[in-house]
Structures are given as C-alpha cells and as structure tokens.
Amino acid sequence: MRIAQVAPLAEAVPPRLYGGTERVVSYLTEELVALGHEVTLFASGDSRTRARLEAVVPQALRLGLKVRDEVAPHVVMLRRLLDRAAEFDVVHFHLDHLHLPAMLGRNISFVTTLHGRLDLPELGRVFAAFPEAPFVSISDAQRLPLRDVAMTWAATVHHGIPADLLRFSPRHQGYLAFLGRISPEKGPDAAIRIARTAGLPLRIAAKVDRVDQAYFEAVVKPMLDGPGVEFIGEIGDAEKSDFLGGAVALLMPIDWPEPFGLVMIEAMACGTPVVAYARGSVPEVVEDGVTGFVVRDEAGAAAALHGIGALDRARVRREFETRFTARRMAEDYLAIYRRLLRANDAAAAERAAAGARAAPRLRLA
Incomplete structure (x- = not known):
C-alpha cells in the first residue's frame, strides 16, 4: 500500500526530546515500512525515518529558526501533498483540522487521527462542519466532549511503541x-x-x-x-x-x-x-x-x-x-486504511453507475 503520513512541524519525527504526537507518528511510520508498505513522511527536514521524507522546513519549528506564523509552513505542506496526492492510496493526517477544507471533495482516501484534547468549545463547530470526514480517536474517553456532534469515527486506536524501545527492569531502585x-x-x-x-x-x-x-x-x-x-x-x-x-x-x-x-x-x-x-x-x-x-x-x-x-x-x-506495541497499532491502522479504500471503491462504482443511468441512450430507427 502507498501511504502518506502527514506530521505536525513543531517537532522532528521522532522528536529529540518532548513531543508525543511526533513520536507516535514515527513509531507508526517505521512499523508500516517494516511491514513492507511504501510510506512517504511529510515532516521537518531534521526528521529521521526509513520512509521517503518530504521535508517541508529544514528544522522542527520549536528548535529551528523562529517562525511568527506557524500555520504558514503547514499550508505549504498541504500544497505539496495535493500536488502528489495521486501517488498515494491513503493519506493519514496528524494535524487535527487544518487540512479538512483542502481535502474534501477531491476523491482522496484520507483519515485524521486526533491527538489532542477535544473539550475546547470551539472544536465542536469545526468538526460539525465536516461530518463526512473520517476521524480516529486515541481513546474512547477522548471522544466524550464531542458526543453530541455528528462526526464519522473510523475507530479508536490506542497508541503503541516499539516492543524493543525500552528495557524491562525486574527490580526498582526505590x-x-x-x-x-x-x-x-x-x-x-x-x-x-x-x-x-x-x-x-x-x-x-x-x-x-x-x-x-x-x-x-x-x-x-x-x-x-x-x-x-x-x-x-x-x-x-x-x-x-x-x-x-x-x-x-x-x-x-x-x-x-x-x-x-x-x-x-x-x-x-x-x-x-x-x-x-x-x-x-x-x-x-x-x-x-x-x-x-x-x-x-x-x-x-x-x-x-x-x-x-x-x-x-x-x-x-x-x-x-x-496491548501497546507499535506493531499492534500499525495493524489497527492498516485495517482502517483498507476499509477506507473499500468504501471509496464502492462510492466510485456507485457514481459510475449513476452516470451510466443518466447518460442519454442512442435510439435506432
């Protein structure tokens, strides 16, 4: 499968120090590559990955040159993605809602993982404006503030980390x-x-x-x-x-x-x-x-x-x-990608059938 992962630009992927979202994007990206998929990572240029890196800025915004408008580089990233959209089967966003107006209506299979808190009052209006966009929550509890908003939830996928990333310690030091x-x-x-x-x-x-x-x-x-x-x-x-x-x-x-x-x-x-x-x-x-x-x-x-x-x-x-390895997380997301592709194929077939029904028929004398 050809997959695009689109990360925030605040931190490198993975981050050098603090940065939960970018760390999860890294774990998912590397696991998808290990499973044999063709992955392109849209991120900062100081990111480290075995995927194909599409570097939007030279360094992560938090550690690089100060940028007064942090939205601007993300807009550039979206333009680059749209220029290459035909190269991907699925696009996976980790940008919350910035990309939504650009993606709908383009016949591109995409999904968005929401990584942050959803109890901010302005968010309900944003997501209500895009009821057809598919979202993934990282816990069931994360969804609760939006329970009255008509949204398309593809699944809940708990985070995972590489099984060999951290060492087991049978004894503590007090x-x-x-x-x-x-x-x-x-x-x-x-x-x-x-x-x-x-x-x-x-x-x-x-x-x-x-x-x-x-x-x-x-x-x-x-x-x-x-x-x-x-x-x-x-x-x-x-x-x-x-x-x-x-x-x-x-x-x-x-x-x-x-x-x-x-x-x-x-x-x-x-x-x-x-x-x-x-x-x-x-x-x-x-x-x-x-x-x-x-x-x-x-x-x-x-x-x-x-x-x-x-x-x-x-x-x-x-x-x-x-319960919490990166392999399990990647497999959960692959199941979502496949459902998206099946749904989009079915929708495309229905559009084609509707067009055929609406086409004028040639009458023979």
Missing part, C-alpha cells in the same frame, strides 16, 4: 517517577505531595514551556527545596529505560481529560506500574490492580503506593506486549 511536562494539568505539585505522604523520594524529568514558566516559578520550584525531590529536566528516549525502569511507580496525578498519555505505556514497557488519577484515558490504559492503580485523589494515590509492591513487574511488561 524512587517514584514523574515524566513529561511541567504544567498545572499534569500535576507535578500533586506528585510531590503524594511522594512525601508516602515517604518515597521523587525524581521529576520534565520540560518547562514558556507558557508554564510562571507556574513553575511560583508553585513547583519552591517545593523542590524540600527533602526527597530531584528535578532532572527534560530527557529523551535514550534516558527513559533507566529513569522509568528504576522507579517504584510512575505518578500521573493529572487534572485534565488526558487523551492518551504515552508515558503510561512507556512505564509499562519497563515493567513499572502506574499510579494515576481516573481522568480521561487512564481507566482504558491502566488495568487497576494489574498494571497499576487508578485513584481519585492524593490520599488515594499515597495509599495505593503502600500496596505497589504486590504488583508483578513481569506481568506489567507482558500486558504492554499484548
């Missing part, structure tokens, strides 16, 4: 881990309080975006002066096996409707259980009492940590291998 981004909705301040209540040290590996700098300075940084908390900063894939594998548990005291939470399956790949609040996708990803504990608040998280030693780290790893 600390708790927080990994991701410093922001109020991610709950690093709650993680610090939970760790101190449980009497366990906490290591925080996270980036601080400019928009969250004030929160970091006012709330999180003063808490770092106390005992048992180490702030490491942003880390990449190369450091994750040691960081996550050494943890007693990953803490995810989130205060927002998490669409998926890639860090949860990264921890599971290392055999590390997850203690997370029951928000968004968490109950779909964490099997309570098997791969971690799903809790309601700080007190529940601290209490759950007292029983974390009863969980089997080898079982956590096996559950990851069953």
